[in-house]
Amino acid sequence: MDETGPAPAQPLPYEGVWRFTAPAVDASVPQARHAVRDLLRRQRVPVSEEVAHGLLVIVSELVTNAVRHAAVLSPVLAVEVAVGPVWVRVSVEDDHPYRPTALEADHGRTGGRGLLLVREISVEAGGACDVAHTASGGKVIWAALPLSPH
Known part of the structure; x- marks a missing residue:
């Protein structure tokens, strides 16, 4: 009798985690979007x-927020x-x-709806998003979506 249990499943060829850094400048928004598109x-x-x-769109919004506010x-x-x-998760971290907390729309404002848009895209696809503190005192904002919409 084999006491070690079942062998762990091999990851699928596309599974993994990739991380890159960018300066918090406007040019990083399209660069990050293109880097994620090219990675996929x-x-x-x-x-x-x-x-x-x-x-x-989520990558663009999160990087834009980091550039503008952090x-x-x-x-x-x-x-x-x-x-x-069966899922993909993107996150943007800053210090x-x-x-x-702007997850509700203020219809009197012309801006400030980026996180609301991130939440709506995530929910519509059957995913989730959130904000968390990092060990270094900064934050990470993430969104996870299923590979196929439900």
Whole structure:
């Protein structure tokens, strides 16, 4: 009788975690979006077109927020992409301690709806998003989406 239990399943070829840093400047927004798009293609992640589009909007919104609101205290931001067998998670981390709570729309304002958009895209796809503090005192904002919408 084998006491070791079942062998662990091998990860799928597209599974993994990738992390890169970028300066907290406007040019990093399209660069981050293109880097994530290229990563999904290079790894042949079987993500639906709809989810991929939503994911790239989320990356743009999160990096834009880090550039606009955290650059003073965080000149560098980190983008992480984690791909599992049936989901993809993107996160943007910065060293600014402020934890945004703007998840409800203020219809009287013309801006400030980025996190609301991130939440709506996440929920619509059957995913989730949240903000968490980091050990270094900053924050990470993440969104996880299924590879195929439900």
